[in-house]
Amino acid sequence: MQIETVQQHPDRYRVLTGDRPTGPLHLGHYFGTLHNRVRLQRMGVELLLVVADYQTLTDRDRADRPAEHAENLVLDYLAAGIDPERTTIFKHSSVPALNQLLLPFLSLVSVAELGRNPTVKDEIAHSSQATVSGLMFTYPVHQAADILFCKANLVPVGRDQLPHLETTRTIARRFNDRYATSLFPEPQPLLSDAPLLPGTDGGKMSxxxxxxxxxxxxxxxxxxxxxxxxxxxxxxxxxxxxxxxxxxxxxxxxxxxxxxxxxxxxxxxxxxxxxxxxxxxxxxxxxxxxxxxxxxxxxAADRALLRAVLAGGAERANAIAEATLGEVRSAMGMG
The missing domain is CATH 1.10.240.10 (Tyrosyl-Transfer RNA Synthetase)
Structure with a gap:
């Protein structure tokens, strides 16, 4: 799906996307994703941005200044035009019910499927850890939880990321089939035509x-x-x-x-x-x-504002996540 199609009926879509707080955003991020996020927001699409602080642990032994990096990520979002009154910005670590979805979702995929997943392979190849932790193999399932906790039906990706989204679609389909429900949509990709912006050395900007x-x-x-x-x-x-x-x-x-x-x-x-x-x-x-x-x-002079944005986003995201977790438990017969 292209963004022009979304523009015809923006009220039909809920978009989930986000970033890992590992450092400041750069021009590659801006032209690759941020610019389109602001455009979607202006169209009236419901947008949720996850500051994926838990996911920073997948390829490192410990997160480096996670609270500071999370606030700086919000700073870049707001400066680029993201409006926290219209877009929900929240941290992984602030939404426990989202992370509880990981367990039932893991039961829907095999170890072999996780090992073949392009996201896992890429993360292992670029890992800074001496050994790969078990958390690495849950990475695509955690991404699925990010997307499905809010029942997002549209996810911005490049063509090279389509296999990553397929894990989420598979989990949604298998959950619905196993528990005879239509709880989760199978999210569609919002294809980005943004060019890959090289860095100052001619390689990928990073x-x-x-x-x-x-x-x-x-x-x-x-x-x-x-x-x-x-x-x-x-x-x-x-x-x-x-x-x-x-x-x-x-x-x-x-x-x-x-x-x-x-x-x-x-x-x-x-x-x-x-x-x-x-x-x-x-x-x-x-x-x-x-x-x-x-x-x-x-x-940047008002760090309290940045923390308030995250707190407000967490409150909205928690309400969504707790409702979804309740529906999941009910569908599974767990009350």
């Missing part, structure tokens, strides 16, 4: 790789990161992501900020070389982010 431009970075920090970005020896600027990932990543970043076609923007810079390209990118990124960063600075 907090852990040090190649990302944080939304909250200063203009000087942004200029320094872009100045050090990887390019190549060809002075003529073209947009060719396969052959020139570094140059093309910078072109794409400027094009996104200017709402331009990247090939046209590259042709405009032409023989100006990497220096002209980096100056253009620096100016356009800083101009684009200036209003967001101003809001972020203002909001």
């Amino acid at each position: 907090k852990s790789r040090g190649n990302a431009i944080a939304l909250g970075a200063t203009e000087d920090e942004t200029a320094r990161l872009i100045k050090g970005a990887t390019t190549d020896t060809d002075r003529h600027i073209t947009y060719d992501p396969e052959r020139r990932p570094g140059v093309s990543g910078l072109v794409q970043l400027a094009a996104l900020c200017e709402d331009r076609d990247p090939a046209e923007l590259a042709a405009e810079i032409g023989d100006g070389g990497a220096g002209a390209l980096k100056r253009r990118v620096t100016e356009t990124v800083n101009e684009y982010l200036r209003p967001l960063r101003a809001r972020r600075t203002e909001l």
Whole structure:
């Protein structure tokens, strides 16, 4: 499903999505997900954002400053345009009934299925742990609990993430079949056409790789990161992501900020070389982010507001989760 289809009947959809609080959000997050979340909110779609603090434990021995990172995630959300009066923002750890769904859901999938799951394989491959904990194998089922606790019927994903969502659809279908109910919808994917934004080294933009431009970075920090970005020896600027990932990543970043076609923007810079390209990118990124960063600075001065947003979101999410857990227990004959 595409976002244009949702726009026709926004009141029919409930969307669940979110992020792990492991560090500041960056431009890759903004153009990949945040921008569309704000768009969905403005359409009138019911939106729930989970700050997945429990999920940070899947690939590390302990969470690093989880409360601080959670508040900073909310800070980035609000600065980007998420309205807590219209969107429910909550932490995993604040909604016990959601996490109780994990046990009955685990009974609906086999060990072999979990081992084959692309999410599990990817998390194991990128794990920072010396050994993989049992929690790693519950990761896709925990994702299913996130989605199904609120009976979300739409989940934003890229095409490469479709197999991840299939576990949730399978659990919903098997629960309904086993207990002769229609309690859970099989959520549909909301396909994103957002391009993958490379980092300053030409690879995937990532907090852990040090190649990302944080939304909250200063203009000087942004200029320094872009100045050090990887390019190549060809002075003529073209947009060719396969052959020139570094140059093309910078072109794409400027094009996104200017709402331009990247090939046209590259042709405009032409023989100006990497220096002209980096100056253009620096100016356009800083101009684009200036209003967001101003809001972020203002909001950052009121940490109590960030905590209040999470508290209000937790209250709404708990009401939903407790009602769903009650329905699950009833369907299973547990009262």
